[in-house]
Amino acid sequence: MTRRDFIEKTGSASYLTMLGFGLIPEAKAEPLNLQRNKANKKIIILGAGLAGMSSAYELIKLGYELTILEARSRPGGRVWTVRGGTTETEIGGITQTCKFDKGLYYNGGAARIPHNHKLSLHYCREFNIPLEIFMNVNEGAYYYSEGTGKLSNKPVKIREIHADVRGYTNELLTKAIDKKALDEEVTKEDLEKLSAYLKEEGDLDIMKKYKGSERHGYKRQGGYGEQSPELASPHLLHDIVESGLFHPAFSNVGEYTFNQQPVMLQPVGGMDALPYAFAQRLEGKIQFQAEVQEIRKTSPGVKIVYKDKTGTVKEILGDYCICTIPLPVLKGITSDLSSDIRRAADFVPYMNTGKIGLQFKRRFWEEDDNIFGGISKTNMDITQIFYPSYNFMGKKGVLKGYYNFHDRALRLGNLSLAEREKVALEQGGKIHPQYKTEFESSFSLAWQKINYSKGGWAEYSESARKRFYPALIKPDDEIYLAGEHTSHLTAWMAGALESANSVVTQIHKRVNAA
Amino acid sequence: MTRRDFIEKTGSASYLTMLGFGLIPEAKAEPLNLQRNKANKKIIILGAGLAGMSSAYELIKLGYELTILEARSRPGGRVWTVRGGTTETEIGGITQTCKFDKGLYYNGGAARIPHNHKLSLHYCREFNIPLEIFMNVNEGAYYYSEGTGKLSNKPVKIREIHADVRGYTNELLTKAIDKKALDEEVTKEDLEKLSAYLKEEGDLDIMKKYKGSERHGYKRQGGYGEQSPELASPHLLHDIVESGLFHPAFSNVGEYTFNQQPVMLQPVGGMDALPYAFAQRLEGKIQFQAEVQEIRKTSPGVKIVYKDKTGTVKEILGDYCICTIPLPVLKGITSDLSSDIRRAADFVPYMNTGKIGLQFKRRFWEEDDNIFGGISKTNMDITQIFYPSYNFMGKKGVLKGYYNFHDRALRLGNLSLAEREKVALEQGGKIHPQYKTEFESSFSLAWQKINYSKGGWAEYSESARKRFYPALIKPDDEIYLAGEHTSHLTAWMAGALESANSVVTQIHKRVNAA
């Protein structure tokens, strides 16, 4: 067992032990474990999202004095649960108030915690936040491909496409092996074992043909007495191809990619349990409705100019500043920040992304379609429908009628509230005709139009990562940036939390070295 | 829309509507919806498992008089949740009492509800039993292959094998296409689209080679600041093959088969919520500790001889009888049943199956290994380890240290309790070294040795289904058999429930026709 093996096996290594071992570069994020501060330094934190609040939480443990300035009247930033009573006024002036019934909600920003995001889970554990499974994969949900081909323009159970494609591809590969097309690639012995495996994997028949499978589903399910099962016929490979079901819109992101593989988790009752748990421990430290307007260096130290909730412009001084303001917002703030940072704020692209929550009178997706959580996918603008992973079999329910990105999110975000709702109902209604009779109310978000966010998350191209990122992760005199955009885990809470842990460590080392 | 389409879409068809449409053979199970009984018939039901109790529940709605005789002192039969205080004496005399902490449990029999088992879900809804997700698939859990090869004799994350095998097979198929080995099988146009799809599906590089993937996991995960992600190297295809990871022990049953595809569900707090909900509605109708000893025909009618809890032998008369006693138990009961039924009872094979619950001081699988629910698989006797899908991040936890079948279950079942525990700890300890220090107590089940069950479930071969099954699903004068063994959904609660619905319908029709 190597030292790292040991640490990974026992899981008991603290951040400092690992620093000692020289393991930090390869190490997974671990909870902070630093010595208490002796100096009497004051830190000003800009933003009460996860990066800001977790910085504050750790700094307080170390004995620092601090203030958080937060423009909104709630903590959490992009971790935000939409419930009855939630109101929002978008950039451009569109205002809405959520009319969902009590107990129903959707997570407007962060919704799922990957099982391998250690810090996200660490804080949930530290705060005793009960977790439940976020079902990200559902073979019983639908693909809906708008286009040509026999399987398009109608909902098709995901299991059918998965089982059939697996069947055909495994049959084809078996055939290629039998034709000796792969003799140069793999040893004869391994090919034999591979062949046996492919038969299992594709559920091929004794002739190594795919003739359909119970995995695809039944024409008649087996039941009591004489009701013996009768398999449904498989779809033709050609129909699957022609119907566009090989399009990336239908690729298995949720099954395959590291950050979305099963298992995923969610806090019971809404993701905002996490920011509220931080906020509760930071009582009196957060000034809400305090909009930062200027970030100044006082060499050494910082001066922050902000507008408080009465509209009065105020100043606050500090020894250090942690700025977690998203770049598209930072861009508009007057500051003494380095030109490199300001250039990054100008040019790092952010994701357009939108969600709509739809409340229905009954959970027809469960009652009629046997869909419990998971995602239906489509090449229409709505992109996907997320079914709630809570309150199964309850009376009413809220599903996410769309969660989309890029141009589609921009297009829908530019519509009026009523038009967004209409698109969601029309397109979603093609998958679920029950939309028509069961719909009650909606609440939609276009993150690029949401004040104090102005986008979903930093979306680095390779070149943007090279050109702009390095400036963001270096202290600028006494100012440190934190937030998901200062991490390689953009678009995830874990990125925000890890950046905060890192910046706290950096500041603390500097203070103690002085 | 055809009539069946309509019914399936609206989901509102009753059993009788469907009977009317002549749709029963193809129809999915639907809740019963019959007219109340006018005649004054008395039904004797043998067994208070799901088949017996759901029969009773529906018959009472129809106005029948009835009594259930149940040998055990609890309802539910093979639906049984093991908790602190649970005691069991096996055939052969081994006795154990469960010492789990309050709030910890495992389901000793039925544990998971497939999303497409309508009747199981129907009764949960009818009784307002809260459901949560049973996580049946977890890419973060382990494969452990005992044998030779680089990847054997150590736990390997499932994601690594899945991602690499997918990568290699998609690369190979792509190669075969490029070599024109499949030109006779698929049109050129479809092959092109298939090729593009395979690149996505296998995460191949620009040269259509599999060189590893983030899906496999990281050597160094991306994090804050400069911690850029570094991919782990893929395993060699040869190592995967040689290490036995193509063995059926590691096949993707839980992802693929119809009855185990995501999503699966479980009642919050234990599967026995379902039988107890029935029992509560049958108060006064169930005689517990009433062991049936003789089943007699009184032509017409039945006489049942049983031993009550005081040891007194008693008789009870009825117009009809529904017998849900498992065949291996029925075999030992004196009866006037037809020789066909008695032959079936003698010869239909039942599954050997065992489970062991292991309580640990801490949830190291979650804390150290990031495993939240799901299954690790191995070719050792323990076969699989199930991680609990409830109480995530809690202090202690109970996992299933094995759930096995056939010879393996027989072998372990024949051991003493201490030896079973030892095997579970030794073999499981190879996957989780933490077993050694964290173990607290165990409770093991060998279903073939459990009184009044004597096996897991009816395991029909094709020939047994042909020879023996038909007799079991026909009334034998006034006696009707019900239970999972009288269905094509053996090994599932839905089979028991559907058989009961069917038998109730048959009796009711007969009574009303008379």
Ligand SMILES: Cc1cc2nc3c(=O)[nH]c(=O)nc-3n(C[C@H](O)[C@H](O)[C@H](O)COP(=O)(O)OP(=O)(O)OC[C@H]3O[C@@H](n4cnc5c(N)ncnc54)[C@H](O)[C@@H]3O)c2cc1C
């Ligand atoms: C649609 C969507 C889906 C997502 N899904 C997931 C997911 O499933 N799982 C996951 O882990 N992550 C997800 N994320 C990402 C996650 O939400 C973010 O990475 C994380 O919340 C960012 O935290 P932060 O502290 O860096 O930024 P923020 O949360 O944006 O915090 C910044 C704070 O600064 C405040 N602020 C801004 N301007 C000013 C100003 N001028 N003065 C004062 N305060 C100001 C803001 O109000 C805000 O509170 C998702 C994000 C979005 C948008």
Ligand SMILES: Cc1cc2nc3c(=O)[nH]c(=O)nc-3n(C[C@H](O)[C@H](O)[C@H](O)COP(=O)(O)OP(=O)(O)OC[C@H]3O[C@@H](n4cnc5c(N)ncnc54)[C@H](O)[C@@H]3O)c2cc1C
């Ligand atoms: C290990 C295991 C795992 C399973 N997993 C699942 C799963 O995940 N999901 C799922 O849906 N199903 C599962 N099943 C199957 C499910 O539990 C059964 O199909 C179902 O419970 C059978 O119900 P039943 O009423 O037919 O029989 P039983 O539940 O066996 O009921 C028969 C009743 O008759 C009583 N009885 C027996 N002899 C006498 C006598 N002489 N006198 C009086 N009463 C008597 C018994 O005590 C019992 O209560 C599993 C079963 C096992 C064993």
